[in-house]
Amino acid sequence: GEDVEQSLFLSVREGDSSVINCTYTDSSSTYLYWYKQEPGAGLQLLTYIFSNMDMKQDQRLTVLLNKKDKHLSLRIADTQTGDSAIYFCAAEDMRFGAGTRLTVKP
Amino acid sequence: DTGVSQNPRHKITKRGQNVTFRCDPISEHNRLYWYRQTLGQGPEFLTYFQNEAQLEKSRLLSDRFSAERPKGSFSTLEIQRTEQGDSAMYLCASSSYRDRINYGYTFGSGTRLTVV
Numbered sequence: 001g002e003d004v005e006q007s008l009f010l011s012v013r014e015g016d017s018s019v020i021n022c023t024y025t026d027s028s029s030t031y032l033y034w035y036k037q038e039p040g041a042g043l044q045l046l047t048y049i050f051s052n053m054d055m056k057q058d059q060r061l062t063v064l065l066n067k068k069d070k071h072l073s074l075r076i077a078d079t080q081t082g083d084s085a086i087y088f089c090a091a092e093d094m095r096f097g098a099g100t101r102l103t104v105k106p
Numbered sequence: 107d108t109g110v111s112q113n114p115r116h117k118i119t120k121r122g123q124n125v126t127f128r129c130d131p132i133s134e135h136n137r138l139y140w141y142r143q144t145l146g147q148g149p150e151f152l153t154y155f156q157n158e159a160q161l162e163k164s165r166l167l168s169d170r171f172s173a174e175r176p177k178g179s180f181s182t183l184e185i186q187r188t189e190q191g192d193s194a195m196y197l198c199a200s201s202s203y204r205d206r207i208n209y210g211y212t213f214g215s216g217t218r219l220t221v222v
């Protein structure tokens with residue numbers, strides 16, 4: 001199966017919170033990452049979490065890690081139209097799934 | 107340092123021709139990765155180098171694809187006898203790997219290949 005699995009689509013209204021979920025298989029990872037990709041661009045590192053942490057907050061972004069279940073989530077508070085993009089999670093083996101396309105409606 | 111640089115940004119080629127792409131990683135990074143991305147898909151891992159050594163190559167990678175990193179700095183990805191199915195965005199990324207941890211993993215903007 002896929003190294004990383006995510007829901008393909010998420011649609012939210014501007015100002016709401018977005019939660020993007022990810023399950024991964026690489027249990028030996030020291031870090032786990034979230035990347036953002038806008039149309040026609042490469043992947044931009046958004047944030048990362050050290051594997052011995054449960055949570056990391058970085059301005060509007062909150063990352064939650066459940067290492068036992070190999071589940072990672074990214075919460076975007078006060079989602080803006082500029083947050084519309086594809087979001088990828090990755091473990092240190094740097095294998096990616098299809099990503100989650102976030103659409104923010106005004 | 108301006109980050110990971112890829113050239114060219116776009117390449118249009120006729121089926122059957124050979125193409126070569128270049129990636130210049132962040133200068134202090136020892137690892138370099140190549141990916142291919144098609145519309146609606148995530149980046150598909152192709153291969154990676156640590157310094158000049160090619161440590162892993164995807165089983166899905168055709169023999170028409172070859173990558174080099176001769177001096178452990180820039181890398182080239184060559185596709186021989188291109189096919190229409192090779193049309194994709196080719197992404198390069200680099201990182202500093204030490205003590206079993208990957209630091210500063212950074213992507214370039216990619217090279218978009220169109221095979222006509």
